[in-house]
Amino acid sequence: MTATTSAPSYVPTPRATTIGFSNLLRSEWTKLRSVRSTYWTAAVAVLASLVIGLLVTAQDEHNLIHHRDSLDGFDPVMSALTGFFLAQVAVGALGVLTISSEYGTGMIRATLGAVPQRRTLLAAKGLVFLVSVFVVAEVLSFSAFWIGQSILHPSGAGVSLGDPGIARAVFGGGLYLTAVGMLGFGLGALIRHTAGALSAFFGIMFASTALVDLLPTTWRNHVINYMPINAGSQILSTQPDHGALSPWHGFVVLCCYGVVAVVGATFLITRRDA
Amino acid sequence: MIEIRDLTKVYGSQKAVNGLSFDIAPGRVTGFLGPNGAGKSTTMRMIVGLDRPTGGTIRINGRRYGEIMRPLHEVGAVLETGSVHSGRSAFNHLLCLAQSNGIPRRRVDEVLGTVGLETAAKRRAGKFSLGMGQRLGLAAALLGDPPVLLCDEPVNGLDPEGILWIRTLLRSLAAEGRTVFVSSHLMSEMALTADHLIVVGKGRLIADASTAEVIAGSSLNSVLVRSPQVTHLAGLLTAQGASVTEEADGALRVTGAEPAEIGDIAASAAIALHELSPQQASLEEAFMELTHDSVDYRPEQVA
Numbered sequence: 001m002t003a004t005t006s007a008p009s010y011v012p013t014p015r016a017t018t019i020g021f022s023n024l025l026r027s028e029w030t031k032l033r034s035v036r037s038t039y040w041t042a043a044v045a046v047l048a049s050l051v052i053g054l055l056v057t058a059q060d061e062h063n064l065i066h067h068r069d070s071l072d073g074f075d076p077v078m079s080a081l082t083g084f085f086l087a088q089v090a091v092g093a094l095g096v097l098t099i100s101s102e103y104g105t106g107m108i109r110a111t112l113g114a115v116p117q118r119r120t121l122l123a124a125k126g127l128v129f130l131v132s133v134f135v136v137a138e139v140l141s142f143s144a145f146w147i148g149q150s151i152l153h154p155s156g157a158g159v160s161l162g163d164p165g166i167a168r169a170v171f172g173g174g175l176y177l178t179a180v181g182m183l184g185f186g187l188g189a190l191i192r193h194t195a196g197a198l199s200a201f202f203g204i205m206f207a208s209t210a211l212v213d214l215l216p217t218t219w220r221n222h223v224i225n226y227m228p229i230n231a232g233s234q235i236l237s238t239q240p241d242h243g244a245l246s247p248w249h250g251f252v253v254l255c256c257y258g259v260v261a262v263v264g265a266t267f268l269i270t271r272r273d274a
Numbered sequence: 275m276i277e278i279r280d281l282t283k284v285y286g287s288q289k290a291v292n293g294l295s296f297d298i299a300p301g302r303v304t305g306f307l308g309p310n311g312a313g314k315s316t317t318m319r320m321i322v323g324l325d326r327p328t329g330g331t332i333r334i335n336g337r338r339y340g341e342i343m344r345p346l347h348e349v350g351a352v353l354e355t356g357s358v359h360s361g362r363s364a365f366n367h368l369l370c371l372a373q374s375n376g377i378p379r380r381r382v383d384e385v386l387g388t389v390g391l392e393t394a395a396k397r398r399a400g401k402f403s404l405g406m407g408q409r410l411g412l413a414a415a416l417l418g419d420p421p422v423l424l425c426d427e428p429v430n431g432l433d434p435e436g437i438l439w440i441r442t443l444l445r446s447l448a449a450e451g452r453t454v455f456v457s458s459h460l461m462s463e464m465a466l467t468a469d470h471l472i473v474v475g476k477g478r479l480i481a482d483a484s485t486a487e488v489i490a491g492s493s494l495n496s497v498l499v500r501s502p503q504v505t506h507l508a509g510l511l512t513a514q515g516a517s518v519t520e521e522a523d524g525a526l527r528v529t530g531a532e533p534a535e536i537g538d539i540a541a542s543a544a545i546a547l548h549e550l551s552p553q554q555a556s557l558e559e560a561f562m563e564l565t566h567d568s569v570d571y572r573p574e575q576v577a
Contacts, residue, residue, distance in 0.1 A: 010450035012421045016344040020376050023344075027374035034366035035359060101359060109324055109357040110367075110414055113349075114374045116323045116340045273325040 019117050024124035027115075032098065032128055041094035045087040045177075046140060052083030053144040057151040064155040075239040076159045077169040080148025081141065084173055084236070085229070088180040091133055092201045095184025098129050100194040108274050118269045126185055126262065133181040134174060141173030141236075165238050172235030172247060179232060179254045180205070186261025190268065204257060205229060225250075228257050275300055275453060276321065276422065281330035283316050283477075290316045292477035294330070298455045300421070303448045305468030305485070306457035309565050313477040314457045315354070318426045321455075322351045334422060344375040350415030351424040355407040355431070357414075360400025364391055364410050367399055372417050385413040390439075404431025412440070422453040429463055441467045461558035465489075473561065475568025485557065492555035492563055497533050499526040499540075500549035507545050514539060525549070 032038055060079050063069045099122075102108040115121045145161075152158035161167045184201050191197040209227045212220055224230055225245050232254030234240060235247040245253060276298040283291040291313040298304045308314050319325040321332055323339035332338065334349055342348050358367050368382045386392050389409040394402070399410060408431055415423060425444070429437045444467060448454040458464050464471070464485070471488050473481040481488055489495075501507050504526055508518045516531035528536060533550050540547050555563075 010421065010447075010452050013347045013419060016347065016376070019343050023376045024374055027370045030366060030370040030373055031359075031362070034363065034370070035361045037361065101361075105359045105361075106354065106356045107359040107362075107367075109353055110371060111374075112324055113322045113351050113353070113357075114346050114371045116342065116345060271326075273319075 019115070019120055021120065021124060024115060024121060025128055028125045028128040029132075031125075032132060035101070037097050037101065038094065041090040041097070042136060044090040045136070048086035048090065049081070049083040049140045049144050050147065052086060053080045053148050054151065056080075056082040057148040061152050061155050061157070064152075064157050071157055073239055074157055075237060076149060076152055076157050077145065077166060077173075077236060077238050078233075079152070080145050081170075081173045081236050083144060084141075084177060085233075087140070088177055088205070091137070091177050091181045092184035092205065093198060094133075095129060095181040095186075096188035096194060096197040096201060098185055098188060099125060100188040100192060100197050103192040103274075104194050112274050119266055122189060122266055122269055126182075126189075129185055130178055130182055134178040137177035137181075138171065138174030140177070141170050144173070145170045159238075168247060169236045169238050172251065175251060176232050176236055176254070179251065179258055180228075182255070182258030183228070183261060186258050186263075186265055189265030190261050226253055228254050275335055276455065277331075277333045278317075278321075279331050281317065281320065281332060282328045283313070283320060283325065284328040289477050291320070291327075294474065294477070294479055296472050296479060296482050298453055298472070299470070300453040301448060301451050302469035303444055303454045303456060303467055305464040305471045306455060306474070307461075307464060307471055307561055307565075308457075308474040308480075309568065311476075312474045312565075312568065314474060315426055317474075318351070318353060318424055318455075318457065321424060322349060322353070324353075344418070346371065346375040346377065346418030346420065348418070348420050349422045349424065350418065350420040351426075352408070352411040352415045352428055353424075353426050355404060355411060358399045358407070358410060361398055363396050364399055364402070364413075365395040367410065368413055368417060371414055375418055377417050381417060385416045388416060389413040405433060405436050408432055408436075408440075412443075420452075423447055423455070425454075425456045427458055428456060429458060429460060437463060461556065461561055465557035473564055475565045478568070480564050480568065488564070489555055489557055489560050492560035493529065494555035494559045494563065496527050496529045496553045497531065497536055498549060498551045498553050499528055499536060499547065500524070501526075501540065501545055501547050503545045506543065507540055510539050510543055510545075511536065527553070 057079050102111055112118060149158035159166050161170065183204065187197045187200045191200055205228055209224065209229065212223050212227060215223060221243065225243065231245055231250040234245050234250030279295050281291055281294040282289065294317065306314050316325060320327050321339065339345065365382060368385065369379060372382050386395050389412050391406065391409050391413060394406060402410060408428060412428065428440055432440060444454050444456060456467065468485050470484050471481060504520065504524060508526055511518050511528055511531060514531065517529045519527045521527055533552055537547065537550055
């Protein structure tokens with residue numbers, strides 16, 4: 001059997017000399033916007049932030065007017081952003097799924113076949129996810145803030161962005177969700193299995209606090225400030241807890257959790273078989 | 275051109291691939307055969323950089339896979355089916371892969387047309403049949419119009435029309451001067467598709483030869499002889515060193531002698547011949563003979 005009698009007619013495309021990082025960004029953006037889990041988790045985050053913010057500020061407003069609760073210690077930003085503590089679960093889950101679903105479905109074989117430069121790929125994927133989360137989270141944070149302050153207006157508890165520390169706290173709400181998303185993404189890339197990575201995410205975010213409660217009180221009161229939610233939420237607080245980390249210090253601590261996971265995943269991604 | 279040298283992959287204590295060396299030349303279809311567990315898929319995965327070799331090297335047109343920028347232009351691979359996110363449409367699956375290598379969007383429509391999935395482009399890949407999944411995998415491999423194409427079991431799940439279609443496609447791609455490397459369990463299909471064969475067993479190279487040579491090498495190539503004087507003829511043939519077995523219907527199956535020799539022997543003894551027909555072993559028989567000692571799991575012989 002001879003292959004052919006005619007002359008070979010195939011002319012190859014000239015060799016590319018660069019990966020083209022913008023190509024990877026476009027590709028990852030297509031991936032993010034073309035699966036339903038993105039829209040489901042985004043819908044949960046939006047609904048949780050806005051609806052819970054509305055309900056909690058309405059309740060607070062009711063108490064402030066009718067029960068003459070003191071305005072001392074009342075945090076109008078935290079009240080409006082209460083929904084973020086549920087939204088963060090959706091954001092973390094999306095971070096996990098962004099990468100674990102590629103391993104779960106086998107898509108990763110096609111992805112790495114097209115882009116063998118694995119660390120560059122991870123960077124593009126992480127960047128597209130985090131920028132998307134950041135934009136949505138900031139819109140959510142400012143929206144929830146304005147809804148909340150208009151509800152709190154009659155009692156005089158409402159604040160405006162120009163008041164001291166308020167702009168930082170509202171902007172910080174978006175940063176907080178982004179940092180939580182980074183933790184989810186890093187764990188997804190590190191663990192590669194959706195269920196395992198989600199468990200790790202819940203463990204680090206929520207169960208760790210319960211474990212710290214088992215420590216002797218003097219230790220506990222110190223260590224608890226470094227737990228991800230306790231540390232990170234300082235950036236959206238305008239009434240700091242006694243002994244808590246400062247807003248930016250706390251935010252950096254929260255980011256460290258995500259950075260450790262991402263760095264670990266970056267280290268391992270070229271060493272493991274896909 | 276793919277050059278594989280001393281390729282080894284160890285999982286724990288298991289050597290899945292053990293010192294493989296061979297070349298895959300352009301301009302022809304090279305078949306990759308071996309029993310289950312012979313290391314075929316592992317080798318394919320190492321070629322496209324999914325698994326790291328424990329030892330040895332793989333060069334694709336002179337370079338390691340990891341050094342290739344935008345490899346869809348250089349190597350198209352159809353590995354296991356289901357290398358696709360089940361929730362994403364066929365079009366978006368191909369689009370995100372195309373974008374990652376700077377391939378324009380219109381090329382996605384082109385390859386969907388090539389594999390006959392235009393009408394299914396908006397459907398989620400998770401809803402595809404096995405055959406449609408194979409077509410989608412092939413579409414992804416063709417995106418960059420690559421000079422090298424790798425297919426792991428491409429006809430799995432295809433209907434006869436699909437099998438014919440993929441055979442014609444692979445042969446025409448090879449005829450254009452591309453390197454085409456295909457693994458399959460279907461020997462009859464490989465006999466029709468492949469010009470050259472790489473046979474592996476237990477991670478080692480067993481044969482690297484043209485399909486015709488592999489078949490010609492089988493000891494099962496024989497000559498079927500019918501004659502009114504079989505007993506006499508059998509005695510003469512055995513005396514000449516041929517091996518003779520009598521079939522149930524009275525015919526003789528002769529190995530170790532060419533038809534011309536048998537005819538001459540019969541003529542010199544004035545024995546009439548009613549049939550003298552060479553019987554070529556099938557690729558399947560030749561393959562079974564080659565890999566007999568390297569099958570991991572074999573059912574007990576049924577008496």
